[in-house]
Amino acid sequence: CALFGLLSWREGAWPPSFKVEKTGLIIDGNALYYSLYYTSDPKLDQRCGGDYPGFKHEVCKFFKTLQDCEVNPYVILDGGSGPEKHEHNVSPLKYKLKKAKTIAETEPDGTLPEAYNVLPPLVKDVFIEILREKGIEFKVCLGEADPEVVSEANQKQCAVLSIDKDFYIFDVHKGFLNLDNFEWKKEEDGKIPARIYTRSKFCEHFKLDPALMPVFASIAGNDYSRLEDNGAFAKESSSPGEYSIKRLDGMLGFLSKVNLDGLNNSQKREHALSEALNHVGKKENQTFKLAIKKYVKPEKTSSKLPPWVCEKVERGELTTFVTSVVDWKTMMLTPLVEDFSQHSSYTAAYRIRQYFYGLLTGGEITEYGRDGEEIKDYRVPSILPSSDEQKQLKLQCLNEVLRLIIKYAPEHSRRRVFEEALQVQTSENIPDQLKLPVCVTVFWFKKLQHHPKPETVNCLHALLLWFVCEPDGPEDEFERKMKALKDEVVRNWQPRVAHAFSQWQCCMRQSLHLNQLLCSPLPEPQCARLAGWQTEHTEGVRVEDVNNATLTQRHTGLKYTEGVIKELETEGEHSWEEQPKDKEQKSRKTDDRGSRVGSSPCNRKVAGSNPGLDSLGRCVLGQDTSPTAYSF
Incomplete structure (x- = not known):
């Protein structure tokens, strides 16, 4: 920033060298995951859905270095922002849209302008997952983190690590360490080279009260x-x-x-x-x-949410989007790297968000997102669960805010709401870690069938390869298989393929958040393994690759469920059946809320009384739904 430039120009103003060791450290979590993702060497992918395993590796290395230097971190992350920052939030969205479009349209070996970075959609979720997995103490704020960062730093007499220029202004007693000068990769003898800034020294130099x-x-x-x-x-x-x-x-x-x-x-x-x-x-x-x-007088953000919900947000067990939806009735859809000739990838998860809003407010929400090459706001009506499920969840409206008593509802009722939102039905035959990803994949794949393209099945096959490569197995083995797949295929980035996976990630993230809101009726999968490698090896992926991967998995003794493969492969086969337009029109129907249900593969199977569907025409996962399904 310009202030940093001013400090470097004025003789004697540059923050002095400092060795970080054997101390506590308050970390601005958002600043850290942005910095680690953007400054990683080698650079982490931003064009093809993200490199989450690579990001996890970088984060783990960072905290291992702190541990080696006996630095005890406490990470504090931002939540939502209040109405006073609303118009200031829309402007950055426009700038991020410009950056995302530039990245999407730049050739893989092309040069991007400095600071043109866009985070993949699941980075924050992966970061919180890593903190929990590694036992790093952290807290997610209901609003902006700055007030709590300053309060904790002064209370614990620790320095603050961030890149936020606001920490030049706050009176942090033990000083501010800028991430740009925090050279953790040059750690030596248990000490990290850094530069320490204090407000008192700054004011002394510039003769300012x-x-x-x-x-x-x-x-x-x-x-x-x-x-x-x-x-x-x-x-x-x-x-x-x-x-x-x-x-x-x-x-x-x-x-x-x-x-x-x-x-x-x-x-x-x-x-x-x-x-x-x-x-x-x-x-x-x-x-x-x-x-x-x-x-x-920095003030901590309060919320209209019930205390138990706020506690789940602070523990990272529930997305901070709930505060924006309940308190401000807004949702910011951060621009993604995608195919800008198509509708926003967020459109694919529209129905899931409607259920998310319905559980929280029952009313309209204003979304801010991409429309063409502009950021626009639009009203989104919420969808309430069916009356039976509402009764089971015991939802009560108090003071115009939907008070959530979800945690007291039986698990099967909460799961039914999740299934209703995604129009699927889960099966116990699916491994726990795959239940949610498979639901999302079926939902996403059905959505793509409204506008079928040749690369759609390739995308599905890439996901199937992930499914059969045992994500519950040892991490090194998983990563070895993924690397082998990357080395075998043509890396030819295509905007339409990247867009399809961007849609999948949007569906995955919103489904994760809906599942969290319902107190996790489905086991949460490991986000770090969910995505990031798929788009790099979609081109050339064939059904034979899936078959071979499954055979290999059999030979190595890995346990797996054939129902996943059969159900999704059946979807893939049926998606390319020729259908006359008039027949397709007849297959469309309207549900009891007036929303259109398209002619997806599942809709077409209803006419044939396929046993893989329930009475509402929803896919029943984990069942052999077709005699032509592949046998492994």
């Missing part, structure tokens, strides 16, 4: 405010740097000269803000005062 740091932040520009000064402050700077550095240097020089004699800290801030606004011909503005308050 510490009470004015929040004023400096509010006019310099942050998530809430920015003073448009038309170059007035930059003209007063002697800095040889670029405009942004001159502007900050000029502001600091101006604030250091404001007369503060006889004023308390609150009066100092009010007077300095007034002077700065007058200097550039601006009137008093409540926006700046609110921004200043964020630094002076």
Whole structure:
């Protein structure tokens, strides 16, 4: 950032060297997983669905280094953001959309502009999974993490590790370590080279009263405010740097000269803000005062959610999206790297989100997401479970918020709601770790059949290869098989293939969150193994590959369920049956909520009284639904 550039230019202002060892450390979790994913060497995939095993390897190496240096980490992650940041959230979505489109349209060996990065959709879920698996202490906030990071750091007398420029402004007693200078890969003798920044040293160098740091932040520009000064402050700077550095240097020089004699800290801030606004011909503005308050008295976010739900969010057992939906009735759909000639990948999971909203509010939700090459908002009606399931879940409306008593409902009732949302029926024949992924895959594959393309079956086969490669087995063995598959096939990235897997990941993530909301009626799979390698070896994947993989799996003694293969392969075969248009139109029907159910393979099987479907025409997983299903 420009402030970092200013520190590097001013002699004596650069934070001093520091060796990190034998200490506690408060870590900004969001900043960490962004940094680890974007700065990994070799670079982790962003174009083809993400490299989650590679990301997990990087995260584990990071925490192993901390352990070797006897550094005790406490990770704090962001939750949702309040209404005051709403318009500021839409603007970054537009910028992320631009970055995602650029990445999608750049050749694999092409050069991207600096800082053009887009996270794959499951990174945060994978990160939390790793923290839990490794026993790293962490907390997920209901709102922004900054207030809790500062509070914990000062209470435990620890430094803060982040890349957020706000920590230059907060009074963190033991200092701020910027991730850009935290050289954990150069650890030596149990010590990590870093640079430590303290607000007191900064103010001493620039001759600024510490009470004015929040004023400096509010006019310099942050998530809430920015003073448009038309170059007035930059003209007063002697800095040889670029405009942004001159502007900050000029502001600091101006604030250091404001007369503060006889004023308390609150009066100092009010007077300095007034002077700065007058200097550039601006009137008093409540926006700046609110921004200043964020630094002076940072407040932890509260929620309308019941306490037990808030506790699940804080433990990472429930997505933070619930706070945005219940408290602000909004959902931000972060842009993804996908085929921009098609509808947003999030469209594939639309029905799942409707059930998610129905359980939480029962009303309309405003979604912000991609429409073509723009970010637009649109109203999404929620879907409530069928009346019998509602009664079983004992949902009660209090104060216009759906109070969740889901945790007291029987597991079979919660599972039925999940099955109803995805229009599937699970089977005990499916291994626990595959129950949810298989449900998602059938739901996703049926959605793709509305607009069938040749690569659809290739995508399915790639997923089948993952299913038969025993994700419950030893991790090294799993990764060895995945690497062998990558080495055998042509790596020819295709936008339509990447888009199909982007749709699958959207369905997977939303299904994970729906399952969490229902208190996990289906076992949660390991996200780190769910995706990330598939799109790289979809081209050329054949049914024979699936057969061979299954035979290999038999020879090595790995336990597996044939029902998964049979059900999904049957879907694949039927998806390419020729169907006259008039027959397809007749097969369409409307469910009891008025939403259209398309002519999917499952719908077509209903007419043939296929035993693999229930009375509602939903796929019954794990059953041999066709005499033509492959035998393994």
